[in-house]
Amino acid sequence: MAAPMIAPSILSADFARLGEEAEAVAGSDWLHVDVMDAHFVPNLTLGLPVVQSLLKATDIPLDCHLMIEDPARWAPPYAEAGAYNVTFHAEATDDPIAVAKDIRAAGARAGLSVKPGTPIEPYLEILREFDTLLVMSVEPGFGGQSFMPEVLSKARAVRKLVDAGELTLVVEIDGGINTDTIEQAAEAGIDCFVAGSAVYGTADPAAAVRALRAKAAGASKHLSL
Numbered sequence: 248m249a250a251p252m253i254a255p256s257i258l259s260a261d262f263a264r265l266g267e268e269a270e271a272v273a274g275s276d277w278l279h280v281d282v283m284d285a286h287f288v289p290n291l292t293l294g295l296p297v298v299q300s301l302l303k304a305t306d307i308p309l310d311c312h313l314m315i316e317d318p319a320r321w322a323p324p325y326a327e328a329g330a331y332n333v334t335f336h337a338e339a340t341d342d343p344i345a346v347a348k349d350i351r352a353a354g355a356r357a358g359l360s361v362k363p364g365t366p367i368e369p370y371l372e373i374l375r376e377f378d379t380l381l382v383m384s385v386e387p388g389f390g391g392q393s394f395m396p397e398v399l400s401k402a403r404a405v406r407k408l409v410d411a412g413e414l415t416l417v418v419e420i421d422g423g424i425n426t427d428t429i430e431q432a433a434e435a436g437i438d439c440f441v442a443g444s445a446v447y448g449t450a451d452p453a454a455a456v457r458a459l460r461a462k463a464a465g466a467s468k469h470l471s472l
C-alpha cells in the first residue's frame with residue numbers, strides 16, 4: 248500500500264473563510280468537499296459555484312462527495328469545473344456505470360460511495376469503472392458523528408481485490424475518523440481518510456492532519472505493499 252492519504256473535510260470549516268481554511272491544511276492529499284442537497288440527505292451545504300471558487304483558492308485536489316439526488320444530471324459539471332475526484336452515492340442512481348463514465352469523460356476520477364447499511368457485494372463487479380470507493384462510516388448528512396466500525400468489513404473485502412490486482416482504486420473512508428479510530432480503519436486497508444471535526448475542530452488543523460497521518464502510517468505499515 249502507498250502512504251496513507253488524509254482528506255480534511257471542509258464541512259467542519261468556517262464557510263465564510265473557505266480559502267484560508269484550505270490554506271490551513273496545505274500539504275493534505277485531497278480536500279474533501281461535502282455537497283448536500285437537502286433531499287438525498289437532510290442537510291444543505293454548498294454547490295458548484297462554491298466549488299468553482301475553491302478551485303481558484305487552493306492547489307489541493309478537490310475530493311467532491313456528492314450527497315445528492317440525480318447524480319447523472321449534477322455530477323459531471325463538478326468534473327468539468329476541475330474537481331479531481333467526483334464521488335456520488337450508489338443509492339442515488341440506477342445506472343452508476345453511466346454516471347462514472349460521464350465523470351471520467353469530463354476529466355475527473357469517478358468515485359462510488361455507499362451508506363453504512365448498503366452492502367458492497369452487488370457493486371463489486373462494477374468497481375472497475377471507478378477510481379475511488381468511499382465507504383461511509385456514519386450516516387451521511389452531518390459531521391461530528393461516531394465512527395461505525397462494522398462498515399470495515401466492506402473495506403476489507405475491496406482491499407483484498409485491490410491487493411490481488413483485480414481492482415485498481417483508492418479505498419476511502421468518511422465519518423468519525425479521529426486519532427482514536429483511524430488505526431482500526433488503516434488496519435482494514437483504507438488508503439484515504441476523510442476527517443472533518445478532528446481537523447477543523449482543533450486549534451491547529453495542520454498539526455491534526457500530521458497526527459492523523461502518523462497514526463495511519465503506523466497502523467498500516469505491516470500491510471502488504
Ligand SMILES: O=C(CO)[C@@H](O)[C@H](O)COP(=O)(O)O
Nearest residue numbers: 258387388390391423443444
Ligand atoms: O460526508 C460527511 C458527512 O455526511 C463527512 O465528510 C463529514 O464531514 C465527516 O465529518 P467528521 O465525521 O469527520 O466530523
Ligand SMILES: [Fe+2]
Nearest residue numbers: 281312421441
Ligand atoms: Fe463526506
